[in-house]
Amino acid sequence: MIATIVDTNALWQTIAGAFVAGVGTTIVFSLAILGAARFSEASREGHRLHATFFGALMAISLLLTAAAIVVGVIVMTTKS
Amino acid sequence: VSESDLILGIVVATALAFDFTNGFHDTANVVATSISTRAMPPRIAVGYAAVLNFAGAFISLAVAATVAKDVVDAGAITPTVIYAGLIGAIAWNLTTWYFGLPSSSSHALIGGVVGSTFVAAGADAIFGEGILGKVLVPALIAPVLAFVVGGIGIVACYRIIGRQKPGPVTRGFRLGQILSGGLLALAHGTNDAQKTMGVITLALVANGSISAEAEVPTWVIVSAASAIALGTYTGGWRIIKTMGTKIIKMDSAQGFSAQGAGAAVILASSHFGYPLSTTQVIAGGVMGAGAGKRISAVRWGVAGDIVSAWLLTLPAAAAIGGITYAFVNLFPGAVGPLIVSALGIGLVIYAFARRMRKVEMVPA
Numbered sequence: 001m002i003a004t005i006v007d008t009n010a011l012w013q014t015i016a017g018a019f020v021a022g023v024g025t026t027i028v029f030s031l032a033i034l035g036a037a038r039f040s041e042a043s044r045e046g047h048r049l050h051a052t053f054f055g056a057l058m059a060i061s062l063l064l065t066a067a068a069i070v071v072g073v074i075v076m077t078t079k080s
Numbered sequence: 081v082s083e084s085d086l087i088l089g090i091v092v093a094t095a096l097a098f099d100f101t102n103g104f105h106d107t108a109n110v111v112a113t114s115i116s117t118r119a120m121p122p123r124i125a126v127g128y129a130a131v132l133n134f135a136g137a138f139i140s141l142a143v144a145a146t147v148a149k150d151v152v153d154a155g156a157i158t159p160t161v162i163y164a165g166l167i168g169a170i171a172w173n174l175t176t177w178y179f180g181l182p183s184s185s186s187h188a189l190i191g192g193v194v195g196s197t198f199v200a201a202g203a204d205a206i207f208g209e210g211i212l213g214k215v216l217v218p219a220l221i222a223p224v225l226a227f228v229v230g231g232i233g234i235v236a237c238y239r240i241i242g243r244q245k246p247g248p249v250t251r252g253f254r255l256g257q258i259l260s261g262g263l264l265a266l267a268h269g270t271n272d273a274q275k276t277m278g279v280i281t282l283a284l285v286a287n288g289s290i291s292a293e294a295e296v297p298t299w300v301i302v303s304a305a306s307a308i309a310l311g312t313y314t315g316g317w318r319i320i321k322t323m324g325t326k327i328i329k330m331d332s333a334q335g336f337s338a339q340g341a342g343a344a345v346i347l348a349s350s351h352f353g354y355p356l357s358t359t360q361v362i363a364g365g366v367m368g369a370g371a372g373k374r375i376s377a378v379r380w381g382v383a384g385d386i387v388s389a390w391l392l393t394l395p396a397a398a399a400i401g402g403i404t405y406a407f408v409n410l411f412p413g414a415v416g417p418l419i420v421s422a423l424g425i426g427l428v429i430y431a432f433a434r435r436m437r438k439v440e441m442v443p444a
Contacts, residue, residue, distance in 0.1 A: 006217050012347075013352040015221075018229055022344030026233035026337050030240040033252035065256075066321045072263050072343060075351045076270050077139050 003079045032061035084159070086414040088423060090157045091283045094166045094308040098207075099276035101173040102185040103133060103311025106272065108319035109182060109342075109362040110265045110312075113335035116324030128258075128314035129265040136269020137305030148211035151190055156201035159283050160408055161193070163417050164200075166193025166279065167424065168401025172393060178431055180318035180326075181389040184357035189275060190215055191397030196405040198398070214370055215394060222345070222356040223364030223387075225262055230341035230368030238334050238373070253332035260339035267346045269308065276304040301324035323363065326382045328370030337372070341365035360390060 011055030016070035110133075111125040120128065169188040176183040190211075197205050208401045280300045290297065294359050328334070342362040349356040363386055370378040408416030 002090040002322075006213050007354060010352045010354040011221065012356040014348045014356070015225060017348035017352060018225055018345040019232075021348060022226075022229035022341040023233045023236060025141060025344065026340045027236050027240065029253075029256050029336065030333075034241050034244065035247055036124070037248045040248070065259075069263060070258060072347050073266070075347045076138075076413075077137070078265060 021068065021072075025065065028061050028064045028068070032065060034062055035059075073077050083413040087159050087163070087417060088283060088289065089158075090417045091163045091166070091412065092280055094170070094417075094421065095276050095279045095283070096303055098166045098170050098173075098185075098189065098279070099304055099307035099312075100311035101170050101177075101379060103130070103308035104181075104314050105173045105177055105185055105319065106213055106268060107312045107314075108323045109359050109386040112266055112320045112323035113366065114257045114261045114336050115320060115328060117254060117257060117330060117332040117335040119261070122320075122444035125261070126283065126313055128262065129268075130309045131310045132262055132265035132274070133269035133384060134305050134309035136266040136271075137273030137308060138301065139266070139270050150214055151207055152194060152210075153198040153201065153207070156197050156205040157193075157282060157286055159286050161196045161200050161405060162279060162283050162286070164405035165189065165193030165401045167404040167420060168195055168397040168399075169429070171400045171423070172397040173340035174390050174394075174428060176348070176393075177318060179356075179389075180322045181386055182319050182323055182359050182363055183205060183386075183389040183393050184219070184359045185272065186357055186421065187215055187219065187273060187390075187393045188397040191281070191394040192401035194226045194394070195398030197404075199402040199405045204319040206265055206292045209414040212396075218354065218356050218391060219360060221348075223358040223367070223390075226341050226345045226361045227368035227371070228363030229345060230338050230365035231372035232368075233341055234334055234337040237337055242248070243335070245267060251331045251334045255333060256336045258340060259266065260343055263343040263363070264339055264346070265312075267343060267350070269373030271346070271350070273304045276307065277301060280304065285319040286347060314418070322382065322386075323366060327363070327379060327386075328364050328377050330369060331367070334373065338362070340369060342367045344355050362406035 034054075035054045038054040039051055039058055042048075042054055107126055110129045111120075114120045115122050119125075126266075162334055166189070168184065169192040172183070172188040172191070173185055194206055194211065224252055236316070277300050278294050279298050284297070285292050285294075285301075302427055324330075331339070339362075342365040344357075345356060345361045345365070346358055349361075367378050367383055383430050410416065413417065
């Protein structure tokens with residue numbers, strides 16, 4: 001009976017989408033902060049290879065965070 | 081001015097008053113975490129949220145005029161029914177503000193309209209399945225989903241940044257909160273200002289001022305956006321305190337995780353067409369971010385008060401809406417709404433004055 005009252009398809013999609021977006025964005029932004037912290041540490045100590053790796057981690061993670069925000073705004077503007 | 085136009089004018093003013101309380105009441109959900117982790121100063125945070133709420137109201141008009149759809153029989157809706165429903169919603173919003181409890185403005189509005197429709201047209205005009213599917217089941221799912229997403233998010237976050245120096249980490253997450261808080265405010269504007277636009281449009285249609293197929297008039301969009309932004313800027317500081325410091329004492333990572341979980345759940349529910357309450361989602365996210373660090377970090381007594389307010393929202397707003405409709409109907413024409421509005425304004429002034437006096441009595 002509940003299945004006829006509740007749109008279970010939309011419900012499962014909402015749960016999956018919220019989980020991926022919410023946990024995913026937190027992980028990606030945490031990686032950006034880790035990258036930034038370790039990049040500045042490695043740069044200060046003159047470890048160029050480490051600095052390059054963590055700099056790249058920071059840049060990619062920030063790009064992914066920005067992409068998540070853009071997707072969020074698109075979702076808002078195109079909701080039906 | 082004809083009598084029906086006068087009633088319509090009162091309904092529009094009441095709808096805008098509801099919109100103001102919606103912004104005022106729900107500001108807390110958007111800005112509380114940013115303020116408590118010092119990501120932004122309080123006035124800047126509410127100003128930022130007000131601007132984005134205003135902008136959000138213009139982004140999408142897709143859900144206007146659907147606020148009570150599937151919950152009550154559209155044929156039973158009259159301007160007086162809408163008026164009584166709005167009074168139920170405003171009264172409940174102000175009551176929960178008085179006690180500093182975050183509750184759903186949307187559920188209050190639906191409850192108010194259900195109550196007034198019940199008194200006006202009887203039980204047959206109420207769609208029980210609609211209430212179950214659109215209000216009760218989502219009310220169960222929203223906080224639980226946000227709790228789980230916020231909780232798992234903060235656990236993953238602490239694993240990643242656990243051994244770093246706290247200074248840069250705190251600064252980084254505070255910056256992140258400015259973005260996640262902005263997304264939340266924008267999402268709130270797109271969702272909640274729409275409801276007032278829907279209510280005013282419904283009243284205009286019921287009054288015969290516009291046809292049912294007409295688009296939402298520009299003045300309705302501008303006035304609804306302005307009312308919610310103004311309410312947001314005024315700021316419901318009592319609820320901000322509950323959301324920001326009373327449920328958990330949060331750090332900036334928890335604030336980011338709670339806001340990220342809230343934004344993700346709201347946007348996912350918008351995208352897949354599953355209606356969830358903004359208030360319940362964010363409160364669930366805050367509790368999840370607290371419990372993810374340590375279960376005992378959440379003040380479960382405060383959480384219990386909030387859940388009680390959620391459970392009471394629909395029946396309490398419905399009861400006030402129903403009683404208001406019955407009272408208004410005792411008088412001819414616009415006399416009833418005028419009396420109720422005057423009484424309501426008097427009560428609001430009294431409650432504000434009482435609250436302000438209590439604040440002044442607390443030593444600095």
